[in-house]
Amino acid sequence: MSAINYSEKIPNNVNLSEDRTLQRALEHWQPNYLQWWQDMGPEGSQNFDVYLRTAVSVDPQGWAQFGHVKMPDYRWGIFLNPGDADRKIHFGDHMGEAAWQDVPGEHRANLRRIIVTQGDTEPASVEQQRHLGLTAPSQYDLRNLFQVNVEEGRHLWAMVYLLHKYFGRDGREEAEALLERNSGDADNPRILEAFNEKTPDWLSFFMFTYFTDRDGKFQLCALAESAFDPLARTTKFMLTEEAHHMFVGESGVGRVITRTCQVMNELKTDDPAKLRAAGVIDLPTIQRYLNFHYSVTIDLFGADQSSNAAIFYSSGLKGRYEEGKRSDDHKLKGQTYKVLDVQGGQLVEKEVPMLNALNEVLRDDYIKDSMAGVERWNKLIEKAGLPHRLKVPHKAFHRNIGTLAGVKVSPEGRVVSESEWNAKVDEWLPTAEDRAFVASLMGRVVEPGKFANWIAPPVMGINRQPVDFEYVRFG
Template sequence: MSSINYSEKIPNNVNLADDRTLQRALEQWQPNFLSWWGDMGPDGSHGYDVYLRTAVSVDAGGWAHFDHVKMPDYRWGIFLTPGDADRRIGFGEHRGEPAWQEVPGEHRANLRRIIVTQGDTEPASVEQQRHLGLTAPSMYDLRNLFQVNVEEGRHLWAMVYLLHRYFGRDGREEAEALLDRRSGDDDNPRILGAFNERTPDWLSFFMFTYFTDRDGKFQLAALSESGFDPLARTTKFMLTEEAHHMFVGESGVSRVIQRTAQVMNELKTDDVNKLRAAGVIDLETIQRYINFHYSVTIDLFGADHSSNAATFYSSGLKGRYEEGKRDDDHRLDNQTYRLLDVTDGRLVEREVPMLNAMNEVLRDDYIKDSMAGVNRWNKVLEKAGVDFRLSVPHKAFNRQIGTFAGVRVAPDGRIVSDREWQARQNEWLPSAEDRAFVASLMGRVAEPGKFANWIAPPAIGINRQPVDFEYVRFN
């Protein structure tokens, strides 16, 4: 078992005790992290005892332990999957060479950029979600929020370890900057646009954890293929935690849909005003939330045509999703890929070198995965006998990055005029009225086993506990 030493100030399985210089550096960073958590972590939560999962080993069969813990006392640490001394780089110009255990000098700047960008998303999501605990729809959901938050904090530790261990002074400065930026701040915002958006309500939170944490899954999976072995091993373990975040999102939206369908059947109506008066979220509003969060998230994959993405792949820094399962030469020198473009007011396809389309390759894999979950939500509606079906919008809809930035595209993929966009925007994206209505439903439900009117209870509890278990002790 690759166990974690919890007797140390910073729990880890990287033999931190044997590297006194690194240990001192991280022990100096730790108080700054705890100060950031105190300022920007979940609002009002610091005295609660929360039923949290903590890593005790990184083996598939035994990496989690559940107990009530005060979140400021959560044992954040540094956990890598076990190494393979014979591991080889699986793609790019260095394919077949031994994986790097230290940073190759020629790739230093690009690797640092990749790690910093990934690391910046982790505290950003905690900042975006810090007020949600005040309006949790149940104690079960409050616990899930807090679990997501502490794991995002641990993912920050994962990236900071790499910066401190492998990038010297530059790495230490970047690690400090990760605590200095703030989500949505005008002067010092987070690096990626989606992580400067507000997460003002629980429907937004569920959409974020379904769509945006799914981006995390695909980015981490691509990095887990990296020729830089410490990065690959770090992100492989992060993926085990990311799966829970996506579960929170998918099951949360599913339960919202289930409750809405139940009230639609009870009242025998699909009238939006009647459903809102009954205190549930109408399906049209849920669709608009999907449109917004999906379109903001697919921008996170970057420009569709990217020389940086080509460099990252060719250099062996960042692979494709499930690289090892692909049946090609893993170099892609002569491969092409079809990208969407705009010509004479129409969407058309054009072929480009696949190396320059690596962002789009990853985005398309993400889109397939996202659509599968939306189809599972539709099964809930189908089972309830409701005819309405949810969908993801066209990939060109509401884009701010790449070929489609500023191009007005309807959810069905039609290019539309500015006039039509302005006239119909509130049909396609959440309006101020939609957000105000959803906000009006938000109010904390803190009694074990009780749930807000707008969401159904889960089928089962956490870690085989009953649904009415005391997941959070408010003390």
């Protein structure tokens, strides 16, 4: 069923009204969610009418409609891609068997852990971004922030539905806990470290939505292969929404770069001090932000060697990115993959069993995808006639997980001493001064069609609306 029923208290396309126990449980969770949104969602947005897209179907041809919605009245719901009755498991030890419609007992704990970890990232990013509306560089950007936020909230609903429907009391308790942890909380933080970092300014937000939401894309693509069919169908629809979040990041950073290049050409200088004095963000600062967000995000893929990754794959819980397009045997027994190690103060490659290196396989797929977007940013600099180029740092740079945790490596991939790291780290990662400067630019601009000085307008508006459309009506 692709249409979504909005007449119910919880919009859905899963025939929720036919399962009264589940419906009651989710209706009991709903007020706690709305209270969390009020307490931890976008600050000061309670009376705003925002031009948002809302899912009305899961048909890729016409799945969303746009219109002004009061922020707290957004209808969060439960949407799964249509099922395929003949779907087979296509990797791992159960390859060729029918996909599971329920949770096999022996995989229950691992599946619950996967769903909880994914679910925990969704409200975390809303919490990280909750103050950004107060410093939006335009109405267009404010609207995009709110669109990202409501969809992260929707993705939380997607995971909570699975927990409630398939995991009994354990699932209900985990669903409650998803609203009790808070990003950066000293006593009850979010599960993954990147989701406890602050997102204090819009350059951080754009980098986060480019790099960290891209991690979301790769994790969701791996889960969309799952033998557990409801998880695969849920994550496939989440990916439809996730694409906009990465667009916000890529186009946002691109517009910052475009504006900086304009001013570099006007002033005929690449001197960071002169560019900062002119109120734009110099390219070396953009590079340092890039280095930070990229390195924090590639840690999210986990340790380079992981027995859990091997178990998740062999048991059919989580596949590889685009599993169906790969030409191997989809079981991977006896196959190897190269990971990095440090020997004698040098980075070296070593072969390890591929099943144990599946986090690294996914990380490498992600890196390739990330680099493509950075090249698109470089095209903007090239088009402005400037020689500067941005680049992603070496994957061993600034790592805190796995074999490379704590090894000091330059952005070029050279192992360096503690003293050299300390001498150069301010060239490589954002300094307190960088962050203070970027924060100083964050003044709120809310007149339709007007933009802060440090960012260029977009090429076109949302849903074919003009750039100066009234995206947000302030109550």
